[in-house]
Amino acid sequence: MTVFHLRAAGVSLVLDTRGDAAYITHWGPDLGDLDPPDGLFTPAVPPSSIDVPLRLSLLPSLAEGWSGRPAIESGHGFRTVETHLHEQTAVIRSASPDATQKVVTELELTGQGVLRVRHRFTNRGHDEFVLPNLDVLLPIPAEASELLDFTGLWSHERSPQRAPLRHGIWSRESRHGRPGHDDAFLMVAGTPGFGFRTGRVWAVHLAWSGDKRIWAERSALGCSVLGAGELTAPGEIRLAPGESYETPWLVAVFSDAGLDGLSDRLHPWIRASSHLRKPRPVVLNTWEAVYFNHDLTVLGQLADAAAEVGVERFVLDDGWFTGRRDDRRALGDWFVDDAVWPQGLHPLISRVHAHGMEFGLWVEPEMISPDSRLATAHPDWILDSGPTWRWQRSLDLTRAYDYLLDRLTALLTEYPIAFLKWDHNRDLLTPGVAHRQTRALYRLLAALKQAFPHVEIESCASGGARIDLGILPLVDRFWTSDTNDPLDRQSIQRWTGVLIPPEYLGGHLGAGTAHVTGRTSALGFRLATALFGSAGIEWNLTAASPAEKAGIAAWIAEHKRLRPLLHSGRVVRADSPDPAHLLHGVVAQDRTHAVYALVTLGTPAAALPPPIRFPGLDPDRSYTVRPIGVPPRTMQDAPPPWLAAGGIMLPGRVLTELGLPAPLLTPEQALLLELS
Incomplete structure (x- = not known):
């Protein structure tokens, strides 16, 4: 020894x-x-x-x-x-x-x-x-x-x-x-x-x-x-x-x-050890845009609007399968509803592909609705016997494994699907089965990955309830949270990102009034929050104004330009004496390029905020600092001269140790700064 x-x-x-x-x-x-x-x-x-x-x-x-x-x-x-x-x-x-x-x-x-x-x-x-x-x-x-x-x-x-x-x-x-x-x-x-x-x-x-x-x-x-x-x-x-x-x-x-x-x-x-092989596509997910209103005309128009602003992947969420008109039925019946889709999903997918976008589909294979054909045929496959949760129960993956693999294989074979949003909307309330259920899930995901290596999978569990390094080798994206409210998202993304790199973390631009919280946020704040990470949209763009669409298109173009940096650089976060202020950013590995967000969450503690100090820079290089994106709302008689001038060049040591005078942002605003 x-x-x-x-x-x-x-x-x-x-x-x-x-x-x-x-x-x-x-x-x-x-x-x-x-x-x-x-x-x-x-x-x-x-x-x-x-x-x-x-x-x-x-x-x-x-x-x-x-x-x-x-x-x-x-x-x-x-x-x-x-x-x-x-x-x-x-x-x-x-x-x-x-x-x-x-x-x-x-x-x-x-x-x-x-x-x-x-x-x-x-x-x-x-x-x-x-x-x-x-x-x-x-x-x-x-x-x-x-x-x-x-x-x-x-x-x-x-x-x-x-x-x-x-x-x-x-x-x-x-x-x-x-x-x-x-x-x-x-x-x-x-x-x-x-x-x-x-x-x-x-x-x-x-x-x-x-x-x-x-x-x-x-x-x-x-x-x-x-x-x-x-x-x-x-x-x-x-x-x-x-x-x-x-x-x-x-x-x-x-x-x-x-x-x-x-x-x-x-x-x-x-x-x-990442298996990501291409840049993370900008996504449009249909959930908060249409919910269960699956209509080819409506969704076709949404696909047109998505392509217009530069979306790269169109994901059809819950509501496409047999009898699924609300969240109280049909989970487990993984067949395209011919009453809603008489020609299957082919017409919608063709329209999406005509715009050069990939097509993705929502599934929830680990769950079953008591009101479903599958539950009637196989009641012994139902695990939970207590109260329902979102009107559903857990499906025994060890018994239903072959059925699920066959149904998902059939969908992925019939349709050119590039992405599965894999959801999991309830707790497993049956004692003594979590080990075999989790092992069966890993086995199912691995089998699909082997059979369809081009299909990417997102781990979603009623939002961010399953983000861990056990499932990471089997998925390509995490849905970070069900809220798209940027105020909540700032904290959620900040802390999730301590463990998980940003390219895995889905962050979407939602409607002006958040569906989950009812809070209304400025477009610039929403755009700046969703810029970092695996970016996407969850908003009915057909209802957006021309000015909003132009702003979204410019944001997507900016994200694509910065994507190589955002998805490969060092994530940095500054400590602030005032909890109303956040500063976070991504710095290139060679420290030649960086993007930071100065964020105000609430009312600052002092009339003059502390200087913006940029962590992670090379102290012996000089950097040009310039604002990008939508200018935030401020409450000030005059901005700092460097910002009024459109930017400044200073040594990294000065920017890190001394910093720059901060503008007086109002609550729930973000200033994006690019350094090169």
Whole structure:
């Protein structure tokens, strides 16, 4: 046994395998060359404790003196029997004292400094074994004493919440059968007061789309951990002799440059394995434009209007299949409604293609309506027995798998569909089935991807209730939230983007009065908010004025021009002393080009706002700063001279450290600035 020291991109992972168990003795800043002598990482033995030093193994339990939440509920500890290091991956094999239970732990440190950890448990006994929860735990230092995670509601996802890490456990559990609108999403522990640009932070995310738990614990014994794992019901995981269970990957990231430092590791890592092969097309989705009013003439005119402003993908939302005139029936009957579409979808698709646009279609395969032909034919395929949710129930994917694959294959074969908006509009309220349901979903998506590699899939779960790194390899886009209200979207996109790169995050231009909130917003604010990310429209453009259409066309042209930057650059966010002000942007990897948005969410705290300081620039280059897009509304007797002049050139060091005087934007406005 030995000490493994993995290093990448300013991060060190030190794994001590000397002795009976393997211990992570350091995960954080790079330690440089290291040849630790025996005993270097061994702590003192305090009074009234076990009589040997307490060290947290990869599978901590009561058997080794750890009285916190264990990695696995077991009456014994696990002993390391074999270790192996291949490039940047360490493999640790452990066994129970009687060798009937074996665990293989993989720890990989990627070139971007992202740590991935998972366990594989194998039943080596002669009888069936009921596996309790099996989790991954990582130690964090005492300085990481403040927590950030997230909660939320439908149309208000990724709402941040912060608290000190005190003695005990702060645990977040999801029992939705999906991550949920209140998904903890990313649990961050850091130095007190850490922000987007400052502080040391350690963060974990569980790459899993079903039930899960994620937590932080500080023990009075002196240890602190971040942990996560799939949340299974009692008896849900039953292993016959020789069978194995593999945990989801725990994705862990350290940064000494605040939350933006997490993105600086996560986004390049995600992009390194991205299967996106072309620029993200500008989308028009029909939902808030027509809802269930599926009429060829109406939708044809909408397609004409979409093409006129430069849309590249036209997506037909809910209401196209047999009997679906409202949200109370027909889910599961995935046949084109010949009463509404006597010639099928071909006439609409031909019109869309004639304009050079791709065609996309909404589906919700994991759900079934009690009022449907499928429910009548296969009542045993219905999972939920409690209250309906949006007048629907969950469909057992393990039983309906072949039917769903056949129906979706038939649709994708008959029609030239380039995109599926894959929705999931209710929680799974049946205990003990979330594991197999999630695995079946992954298998179904993978089968469709293999059969139709040209078809892109969007993960939508009544908005943003299923955004995670488990499903990401199987989809091409996330629907970030069901709200298109730009005021709410500013926060939702800001926090979702800590983990997910912007090219995956759908953000749409909605109507002047938001359908979800009823709030009315200026066109310029809506355009500036939807510019960043995978841009689209969810608005009945046939009702837009000529001036509005001209503004939208100019916005789409601007987005297409900036798209190579927006979808490949570094995402940066400034910390502001005034919560009414936000500044975020994207900076090219070579720092020659950048776009920023200065946003006012509400009434500023002072008559003169703080200067605009631009993070992420090269201090030794000079930049031209110029406004782009729709000029925001201001309340000022005179603008700052640099803005009145149409721009300015200054060194990056000045723009970052000193900044530029800010204009006096009224609430719910955004100023877009391009730097080159």
